[in-house]
Amino acid sequence: MNILLPTDFSQNSWNAISYAVDFFKNIHANFYIIHINNLELEEVVSNGNVIEKKKSNTTIQSFQILLQKLQQHETNAKHNFYTSVEDGNFIESIRLHVVEKSINFIVMGTQGNSNFKEATVGSHTTDVITKVKCPILVVPENARYKSVSEIAFPTDFNTGYKTKIVSTLKRVSHFNQSALSVLYVSKKSEELSEIQQNNKLFLQGQLQDIPHSFHYKVNSTLEEAVQSFVVQHDVQMIAMMAKNLNFFQHILFHPVAKKISYHKEIPFLVLHE
Structure with a gap:
């Protein structure tokens, strides 16, 4: 390595x-x-x-x-x-x-x-x-290492997952025997489209050999949903696809409200295809 x-x-x-x-x-x-x-x-x-x-x-x-x-x-x-x-x-x-x-x-x-x-x-x-x-x-400036037992992977299921993305996720999970939590966030309760459902099923199949789970949160903003999930599940790392600009801009680059703290404490793993 x-x-x-x-x-x-x-x-x-x-x-x-x-x-x-x-x-x-x-x-x-x-x-x-x-x-x-x-x-x-x-x-x-x-x-x-x-x-x-x-x-x-x-x-x-x-x-x-x-x-x-x-x-x-x-x-x-x-x-x-x-x-x-x-x-x-x-x-x-x-x-x-x-x-x-x-x-x-x-x-x-x-x-x-x-x-x-x-x-x-x-x-x-x-x-x-x-x-x-x-x-x-x-x-981030306030991040201090502790065993990474859970990695959150926010996604909207709109983008396909290339082999390199999935293999890197699984590789990082193996480093510290971490569980991967796939987080889908929506502003309102709604069913996945056919494309989203197919991408989710593909990801489920690819992650079978590592501990993983899928989660769904309804929230008006992505940042608040991630903050809530990080606290509730004691997440130690957040993984994102660089290709997914919508998530990228909101989670990493969006102006941050005072009640949002994950950006100062939780490391971000940015994945490229």
Whole structure:
């Protein structure tokens, strides 16, 4: 198993790395921790003069601190760690690593050093989710690892499930012997269409070899339905298909009401075809 861990040395980034090490504790894994310097120079104004300096001034020191934290983290003989620093376009660098290192999963925090806290998910993480076709585990700032006994999979059954989506779901379930809860949400009580019913039956057949269940919630908003389900079933992870933009935008990118807290506490697994 090969895991890519992009880092900007923020606390949220370290939290994602720590979570990944614990989540994959039962798996033989290679962790590739990378820091990508943007080639553009930033301008700093000092006494009225513009001074150019590269953004990577403190990279070496930051990596030393990160490695010290890893050494203090519980060691695992099944894990190997590799670090690298490079210059270039962020997304292109990520894509290159995915191909060259045969990356199985990317793990990132929801926010980095941008301090733009109004957004549920930061710009770099959003770009990776939407532009890199690799499963990505997004770890919120308040998420702390505990055994993942239940994974929620919100879906509207309108989109077919490709083999890669189902196999990744089952693979993740096997990591920690997790049960998968498929959640269908509707604004009003109504029967599934023929297409929805066929997709549901297909998914049922594909999930026979892992613990799973199907649930139906009626709620005016998807976010409230997910929040309620997460609390009632003590969900430790939420899985979603990147292709299902409606669910995607509402669960991850939609402005969040105060009573919605899952986006700060529950990791999201984004699946690509």
